[in-house]
Amino acid sequence: MEFSLSATQAAVQQLARKFADERVAPLSREMDEQGAMPLALISDMAAVGLLGGPLPAEHGGGAWDKVSAALCYEELGRVDSSVRGFMTVHSSLVAQCIQQWGSVEQRRQYLPMLISAESIGCYCLTEPNAGSDAASMEATAVPDGAGYRLNGEKIWITNGGIAQLAIVFASTDRTLRHKGVGAFLVPTNAPGFVRRKMPGRELGHRAADHAHIRLENIYVPVDSMLGGPGEGFRVAMSALDHGRLGVAAGAVGVAQACLDASVAFARERRQFGQRVGDFQMIQAALADMAADVEAARQLTLRAAWMQDQGLKSTRATSIAKLFAVEAAVRAANEAVLLHGGRGYTNEYPVERYLRDIKGLQIYEGTAHIQRIVIARDLLGKDTVP
Numbered sequence: 001m002e003f004s005l006s007a008t009q010a011a012v013q014q015l016a017r018k019f020a021d022e023r024v025a026p027l028s029r030e031m032d033e034q035g036a037m038p039l040a041l042i043s044d045m046a047a048v049g050l051l052g053g054p055l056p057a058e059h060g061g062g063a064w065d066k067v068s069a070a071l072c073y074e075e076l077g078r079v080d081s082s083v084r085g086f087m088t089v090h091s092s093l094v095a096q097c098i099q100q101w102g103s104v105e106q107r108r109q110y111l112p113m114l115i116s117a118e119s120i121g122c123y124c125l126t127e128p129n130a131g132s133d134a135a136s137m138e139a140t141a142v143p144d145g146a147g148y149r150l151n152g153e154k155i156w157i158t159n160g161g162i163a164q165l166a167i168v169f170a171s172t173d174r175t176l177r178h179k180g181v182g183a184f185l186v187p188t189n190a191p192g193f194v195r196r197k198m199p200g201r202e203l204g205h206r207a208a209d210h211a212h213i214r215l216e217n218i219y220v221p222v223d224s225m226l227g228g229p230g231e232g233f234r235v236a237m238s239a240l241d242h243g244r245l246g247v248a249a250g251a252v253g254v255a256q257a258c259l260d261a262s263v264a265f266a267r268e269r270r271q272f273g274q275r276v277g278d279f280q281m282i283q284a285a286l287a288d289m290a291a292d293v294e295a296a297r298q299l300t301l302r303a304a305w306m307q308d309q310g311l312k313s314t315r316a317t318s319i320a321k322l323f324a325v326e327a328a329v330r331a332a333n334e335a336v337l338l339h340g341g342r343g344y345t346n347e348y349p350v351e352r353y354l355r356d357i358k359g360l361q362i363y364e365g366t367a368h369i370q371r372i373v374i375a376r377d378l379l380g381k382d383t384v385p
């Protein structure tokens with residue numbers, strides 16, 4: 001059993017840490033207040049090699065292993081969940097999915113553009129009436145000549161307002177449920193691709209872009225299909241294996257950030273003539289947080305390692321996502337309390353960590369759905385919910 005990082009993995013960690021601390025951290029509060037992420041930041045992520053990191057060298061990627069990708073997501077997540085979320089969707093849900101399922105031509109056409117950020121990707125699965133139960137989707141793909149006509153509605157689509165390329169899931173036969181789903185690569189400038197910002201002010205991830213998308217009779221040629229006919233649900237679920245690892249690692253980053261902020265505050269703030277960190281109750285909170293961070297990190301890196309070995313890793317990845325996110329929820333909750341009134345304002349970052357972490361508990365399968373995936377694997381049932 002080897003717990004140390006290879007030189008390549010340590011270099012990726014350093015690269016991501018430097019980018020997070022020097023390039024993202026100074027912008028985080030302003031991005032959260034303004035509700036947007038500068039496109040220049042995305043180009044910079046591409047320029048330093050982060051966006052293409054998990055992709056093969058032949059298309060211009062960094063050929064990172066999964067452990068390296070997890071280390072990168074942890075570093076970004078430690079500083080800003082909106083930025084980490086952008087990259088998880090773009091690089092893991094979209095680009096890695098094209099790498100895994102795309103034809104030689106699709107990979108050649110799309111991966112270099114995604115790696116360089118010339119094209120931004122989004123993943124369109126959720127619908128108003130199909131969230132956790134994605135197989136009940138109502139969007140349709142009806143054969144039309146040498147292609148398909150897509151109709152339907154997608155919601156909560158991260159990067160949806162700024163993306164040039166969408167992976168759209170739609171049913172070619174609704175009676176077949178998940179076996180009738182197709183995945184399609186759709187340019188967002190296709191006639192009938194109508195998008196607007198999600199309504200309402202969001203609790204967290206305020207710098208992220210979340211769109212409501214209408215598919216109004218969009219024509220796509222048959223070679224825009226990713227995977228074969230009826231394989232779309234498998235495409236969607238395998239993308240979630242990549243994405244959930246990114247979310248788990250991002251949650252480790254959030255938990256670590258809560259611990260770092262809490263230790264610094266407990267050392268500095270004095271009450272009753274001593275540092276608040278000298279009170280045993282505060283020490284216990286910090287110790288529990290540190291134990292949670294370590295456990296979450298080990299579970300996440302183990303799931304990443306299993307993916308690297310080509311082992312069946314759906315259960316391990318769901319366990320990592322479930323535990324790491326719940327650990328980060330506990331850490332953020334405690335961190336706000338530990339900061340007292342100061343934790344309640346955005347003068348300190350911990351209130352943003354608490355708002356953001358709720359998003360990780362919901363997307364790419366809620367905490368309830370992760371428990372279902374784990375339990376079905378334990379009980380020997382099909383892992384598709």
Ligand SMILES: Cc1cc2nc3c(=O)[nH]c(=O)nc-3n(C[C@H](O)[C@H](O)[C@H](O)COP(=O)(O)OP(=O)(O)OC[C@H]3O[C@@H](n4cnc5c(N)ncnc54)[C@H](O)[C@@H]3O)c2cc1C
Pocket residue numbers: 089123124125126130131132133155156157158159205210359362363364365366367368369372
């Ligand atoms: C910030 C953010 C970003 C997102 N980005 C994307 C994106 O890029 N692409 C995309 O396609 N979607 C995206 N989503 C959507 C997200 O994946 C869904 O919100 C999520 O899958 C839950 O679906 P839902 O909101 O319809 O909730 P529902 O499925 O309606 O669930 C409501 C509640 O019921 C629970 N529940 C449902 N079924 C069961 C069950 N069988 N057993 C027990 N409890 C159950 C859920 O856990 C939840 O607590 C995003 C969401 C958020 C908040």
